[in-house]
Amino acid sequence: MNWIVEKPKQRIVVMTGAGISAESGIQTFRGANGLWENHRIEEVASPAAFSRDPVLVWNFYLQRRRQALSCRPNAGHLAVAELEKWIVSAGGDFLLVTQNVDGLHSRAGSGNVIEMHGSLMTSRCTACGQIFPDKRTDLELPPRHNCPEKGLLRPHIVWFGESLFPGDMERIECAIEKCDMFIVIGTSGIVYPAAGLVNFANSLEKRTVCVNKEAPANVELFDTFIRGEAGKELPQRLFPRKNREGDG
Ligand SMILES: [Zn+2]
Incomplete structure (x- = not known):
């Protein structure tokens, strides 16, 4: 052997x-047409997309988080x-x-x-920078960190255009x-x-x-x-x- x-x-x-x-x-989050709910992936997975519409971006990532948690x-x-x-x-x-x-x-x-x-199961505070495990799937959007700044949370994911x-x-x-x-x-x-x-x-x-x-x-x-x-x-x-x- x-x-x-x-x-x-x-x-x-x-x-x-x-x-x-x-x-x-x-599953791949892209549909047969290469889109997620009529959005190009760059429109939901980039820093520009997040500053434009954090709720849209979070909806995309919560859907992927739920899906990953349902797999073994x-x-x-x-x-x-x-x-x-x-x-x-x-x-x-x-x-x-x-x-x-x-x-x-x-x-x-x-x-x-x-x-x-990065990880679908990790979030990062855009204010204080804290990175922490986060498997929550029902969040008030957009989610905020419980730090003094109440910073906006983002998925700890390397987005298009990021290092x-x-x-x-x-x-x-x-x-x-x-x-x-x-x-x-x-x-x-x-x-x-x-x-x-x-x-x-x-x-x-x-x-x-x-x-x-x-x-x-x-x-x-x-x-x-x-x-x-x-x-x-x-x-x-x-x-x-x-x-x-x-x-x-
Ligand atoms: Zn914070």
Whole structure:
């Protein structure tokens, strides 16, 4: 049996994209016409949209929050979380980087996670800057923070035209520089800056593995490509779970 990760005392970086969440039923918020309730996505996911109409923007994100809460982590999310425990308990290093904002990795038990595009389950005060977990789905809109300034809350999401959160890219690049293997799951390979990280890992001659339903646009950059669904492939291929559990 060829496991993707054969021994636990290693430094592993995993990056996931929309594909792993699609298997949990997380739907694209764009309709067949590419619009959300007749709005272009840029009209509900940008700083300009939020200053123009915070209620509209919050309605969009509350709908997505409700939808994400109605979905459950799948076997792929669980396998990634179990890999982390296996690695960490053996003294290795593990970092999960996700492009997904649905919070399913945390719910599956992942601990060291960078949600590079933010989270539907986190809000941020535009006045005092506090960032906090927020799974409320019935809010008086637009919601206000209970700080002295009563600041307007916004989703802690990286919007169109915004940079990643301070420090995230540095932490990710630092982890890739030190890693023994970079595993990419469920991404199309075309969304930057995530796609750039594959180039980065390659330039450092890191071992790279991709698990995806389809060959991604940058498939030639990977040492190993495993075609299939994360929820099916990861439990069987990611690491030797059966040996660990003393099976057989
Ligand atoms: Zn505040």
